[in-house]
Amino acid sequence: MEKIVLTPKYMNSFVCIGSECEDNCCSAGWQISIDKKTYQKYKNIKHPELGKEIKDSVKRIKNGVTSDSKYAYFKMNEYKHCSLLNENKMCSVHLNLGEDMLSPVCATFPRIQNQIDNEFELSATLSCPEAARLALLNPGGIDFEKKDYEPNKNWSTKINLKTQNIDNGNTKFHVVREFAIDIVQSRLLSLSDRLIFLGLFMNKLQEILDRKSYHEINDLIQEYQIKLASEQYLNSIQLIHDNxxxxxxxxxxxxxxxxxxxxxxxxxxxxxxxxxxxxxxxxxxxxxxxxxxxxxxxxxxxxxxxxxxxxxxxxxxxxxxxxxxxxxxxxxxxxxxxxxxxxxxxxxxxxxxxxxxxxxxxxxxxxxxxxxxxxxxxxxxxxxxxxxxxxxxxxxxxxxxxxxxxxxxxxxxxxxxxxxxx
Known part of the structure; x- marks a missing residue:
């Protein structure tokens, strides 16, 4: 069933470059988690060549931090590479068994899928070199678009945010984040000064939330929109001394x-x-x-x-x-x-x-x-x-x-x- 997704436009160009990547995610040395459902698939695999190799490469997590999403992990070889990475730096599971046999961590990376109420957001972590190039090297900045979206059943959702609870500030999440990004993308100030401006705004926002006066958030945004357009106010930030x-x-x-x-x-x-x-x-x-x-x-x-x-x-x-x-x-x-x-x-x-x-x-x-x-x-x-x-x-x-x-x-x-x- 199609949903609405908000995504940075650079995601339209992202494709994993596989063996051409200068720092493959399967050879990064980090622990690659396997969920319980995928672990059971691997235990029951009948593939004549990969069956034993996969079973030998998977290790259960048997301590207090185990969960259904982090139930097991892939062992690393002596080079701190995933033991199922072949000589061409390609995943043996994906090549031989298809994407449906990947754990959600492997299938999703470097994508970050979040959900806000009934809508989705899709971006990428910049720990992937190819995603980093696409996101970072655009002089015009990061633009966003909404479009129809078919969520991949094998991708994991990192954050699931609800904005309908009137007892916290998340009812104003969309307008606050949109303005915060507007601040960072306003090139009237240096980036460091933009982040200082953002800090002044966030400090006032914190005071409002501490009082639970959520009705004041729109007025606060309007106040700081005026300040963002005020040459005098921006000059006062530029005059702050460094350390x-x-x-x-x-x-x-x-x-x-x-x-x-x-x-x-x-x-x-x-x-x-x-x-x-x-x-x-x-x-x-x-x-x-x-x-x-x-x-x-x-x-x-x-x-x-x-x-x-x-x-x-x-x-x-x-x-x-x-x-x-x-x-x-x-x-x-x-x-x-x-x-x-x-x-x-x-x-x-x-x-x-x-x-x-x-x-x-x-x-x-x-x-x-x-x-x-x-x-x-x-x-x-x-x-x-x-x-x-x-x-x-x-x-x-x-x-x-x-x-x-x-x-x-x-x-x-x-x-x-x-x-x-x-």
């Missing part, structure tokens, strides 16, 4: 946190090494903060700022895609400002990667930008210990307040030569 030392301290914490996590993505480890080299960090145990800050500022001025001047839309598209596929902000739990802190923290850490890595390559290309983003997303979405470690770092340093997150976000203004002469 580079704070940003550098966070970078150092990021580097040190790597030791506490089992990061399986080879490509992301390459990015972390590039970040260290780009900031001239030779010994993680003996770091001179002032020297790192000097290198950071040099990279920022000479490599990062020129890249952003021409390609800021890449990071904008990353943020918009995150907001859409994560259903930002989910107001049902009454804590949208916490969702904002998470979004802003991820963006701030991603920016730190760009500044550091730009020093290693003396600049940033579009291909390098895609690699940084898809490996970053892949690590944070599929490595819970690393993600939790980063969020703990944010909280331990008190970055879970608006004032501190603004300091972490704020870009340094790089004066043009003509401005210096004046």
């Amino acid at each position: 580079i030392s704070l940003q550098v301290e966070t970078t150092i914490g990021l580097v040190k946190a790597r030791k506490k996590s089992d990061i399986s993505s080879v490509k992301y480890l390459e990015c972390l090494d590039d970040l260290m080299n780009g900031l001239n960090i030779r010994d993680e145990n003996h770091i001179d903060n002032q020297k790192v800050m000097d290198v950071y500022l040099f990279n920022y001025k000479n490599y990062y700022a020129p890249f952003i001047a021409g390609y800021e839309y890449i990071l904008e598209n990353y943020v918009v895609n995150y907001m859409f596929e994560s259903m930002f902000p989910n107001m049902a739990v009454g804590d949208p400002f916490k969702d904002y802190i998470k979004l802003a923290s991820l963006f701030a850490m991603l920016k730190l990667h760009f500044v550091g890595i730009s020093g290693e390559y003396k600049g940033i290309s579009q291909n390098l930008a895609v690699k940084i983003i898809y490996t970053f997303v892949r690590t944070f979405e599929h490595n819970l210990s690393y993600k939790n470690g980063m969020m703990e770092l944010i909280e331990e340093n008190g970055f879970n307040t608006l004032a501190h997150i603004v300091s972490l976000l704020k870009d340094r203004k790089i004066l043009k030569r003509t401005e210096i002469l004046l």
